[in-house]
Amino acid sequence: MRISQSVMRIGTVAVIAAVFAIGGIVTARADDLPAGDPVNGKRLYLADGCFECHGRAGQGGNFNYPVPALAQIALPVESFVAFLREAPNDMPSFSEQVLSNKDAADIHAFLSSLPGPRAAKDIPILNQ
Ligand code: HEC
Numbered sequence: 461m462r463i464s465q466s467v468m469r470i471g472t473v474a475v476i477a478a479v480f481a482i483g484g485i486v487t488a489r490a491d492d493l494p495a496g497d498p499v500n501g502k503r504l505y506l507a508d509g510c511f512e513c514h515g516r517a518g519q520g521g522n523f524n525y526p527v528p529a530l531a532q533i534a535l536p537v538e539s540f541v542a543f544l545r546e547a548p549n550d551m552p553s554f555s556e557q558v559l560s561n562k563d564a565a566d567i568h569a570f571l572s573s574l575p576g577p578r579a580a581k582d583i584p585i586l587n588q
Contacts, residue, residue: 496537496562496569505567508559513551518574524550531574540568 505511510530513523518531533540541564544554554564580586 496565496567496572498566498570498573500563501566501568501570504559504563505570508554508567510567518571519577527551529576530571532576533568533571535568537565537568540564 506516513521513527514530515521515527518529518533520529521527535543541561544559544564545556547553559567
């Protein structure tokens with residue numbers, strides 16, 4: 461009886477320790493990419509030429525074929541940065557030497573802050 465109680469106690473301690481350890485790992489990962497600064501992100505989006513293909517309002521454009529819109533970006537920041545590092549097809553890649561993880565996170569914050577397209581009901585000429 462006594463032995464099984466102490467075994468259970470050790471088990472409980474192990475579970476609590478594991479929960480804290482996992483919490484620590486999650487916190488550390490979130491720290492890798494700090495919350496982005498949209499003002500600096502806008503500056504970089506213009507300075508690094510993203511706007512030339514993706515449009516000043518992130519509305520998308522054309523470069524040999526249609527270029528996707530980026531306003532209200534749905535990609536999580538980690539996937540966004542990974543995409544920039546090895547962009548496919550006609551999009552140029554941006555290495556960490558050219559665009560740091562922090563700067564990329566700032567661009568992501570800027571893109572998230574863009575309003576994206578207006579609903580048709582909010583465009584007067586479509587509602588006459
Ligand atoms: C020379 C034109 C060009 C420039 C400059 C450019 N892109 Fe792109 N981008 C593209 C094209 C083309 C695609 C579509 C790639 C494909 O074929 O899948 C794309 C795709 C993307 C995507 C994926 C979007 C989606 O919905 O799939 C992201 C994110 C992106 N670009 C971000 C950026 C950022 C940030 C910059 C600036 C640092 C940038 N791009 C600069 C042409 C460009």
